[in-house]
Amino acid sequence: MTKEHPILETKDLTIRFGGHVAVDHVSCAFDRGTLTAIVGPNGAGKTTYFNLMSGQLTATGGTVLLNGENITRMPVPERTDKGIGRAFQLTNLFPTLTVRENVRLVAQAKARQGFDLLSIAESHVDLIERADHVLNEVRLIDQADQTVSALPHGDQRKLEVAMLIALGPQVLMFDEPTAGMSVDEVPVILELIGKLKADMDRTILLVEHKMDVIRSLADRIIVLHNGALVADGDPAEVIALPVVQEAYLGKTPEAA
Incomplete structure (x- = not known):
């Protein structure tokens, strides 16, 4: 063997x-x-x-x-x-987007649909569902529509973990x-x-x-x-x- x-x-x-x-x-x-x-x-x-x-x-x-x-x-x-998925000492996020959009973009890239920032979110129902599932897992679902720059530091670190999970490494x-x-x-x-x-x-x-x-x-x-x-x-x-x-x-x- x-x-x-x-x-x-x-x-x-x-x-x-x-x-x-x-x-x-x-x-x-x-x-x-x-x-x-x-x-x-x-x-x-x-x-x-x-x-x-x-x-x-x-x-x-x-x-x-x-x-x-x-x-x-x-x-x-x-x-x-x-x-291989890597989370950094300093958060590596999209600060002007919402929490959900950050995770959705990672799921979108994983699904090889590319980083289309101008796409209509509603056209990616499956990706949004995936993002919400991960956000629920890291206890950020209540902040899903909040802009990342407004999150406290601890929640930004949680979001970074969520993005890593969404990548599926x-x-x-x-x-x-x-x-x-x-x-x-x-x-x-x-x-x-x-x-x-x-x-x-x-x-x-x-x-x-x-x-x-x-x-x-x-x-x-x-x-x-x-x-x-x-x-x-x-x-x-x-x-x-x-x-x-x-x-x-x-x-x-x-x-x-």
């Missing part, structure tokens, strides 16, 4: 900026239906590693594989078509999804990601600094330091490592 490929894999993935190696020969495989947290201090290479996998940056060396296919030189739109990538959110807003995003995790067909990668978030969601933690992979394994075991406690959490093991 042939072993199934990891859904996403990097082999010796490397990028240099002048004399600086930002990601240094990182080899890591991500299986279907898992949530992996990527941690490390500021400047460790976490977001750069994300950018290499999602296509915002092109590797100096090594490979990125999606379902066993080499996508290392593939541009972002093609990676998106093949199943196999791999969902979240770069600090709770950044800038109030204490009251964080649990909603965690619940949304938890629901996505429950779908075992999806693979989730998460860059996050909040260890309570990581503990509640992650099946696995990988640690980057100076662009290199220095730890990989079960969350409790990785968090307990002295190198993680001291360098990344600012604690001694006894204080954890």
Whole structure:
């Protein structure tokens, strides 16, 4: 029986900026239906590693594989078509459109009907129904007709998750999804990601600094330091490592 490929894999993935190696020969495989947290201090290479996998940056060396296919030189739109979806630290929304229109446009692009901003919304009943279904899922249906620029920050982050869901990716990538959110807003995003995790067909990668978030969601933690992979394994075991406690959490093991 042939072993199934990891859904996403990097082999010796490397990028240099002048004399600086930002990601240094990182080899890591991500299986279907898992949530992996990527941690490390500021400047460790976490977001750069994300950018290499999602296509915002092109590797100096090594490979990125999606379902066993080499996508290392593939541009972002093609990676998106093949199943990689990325949510950014800063919201990436259409601020002058309504909440529903933002999600509808993503569903429209997924259905390959193009981004026709002048089209009449009523002519896309199926897309509107899809948008409303997703908005209901993320608890934004009551704000569907509100202009995005008028939304509070927490709701904008929820909308970003909704747009990612509407895209229907196999791999969902979240770069600090709770950044800038109030204490009251964080649990909603965690619940949304938890629901996505429950779908075992999806693979989730998460860059996050909040260890309570990581503990509640992650099946696995990988640690980057100076662009290199220095730890990989079960969350409790990785968090307990002295190198993680001291360098990344600012604690001694006894204080954890």
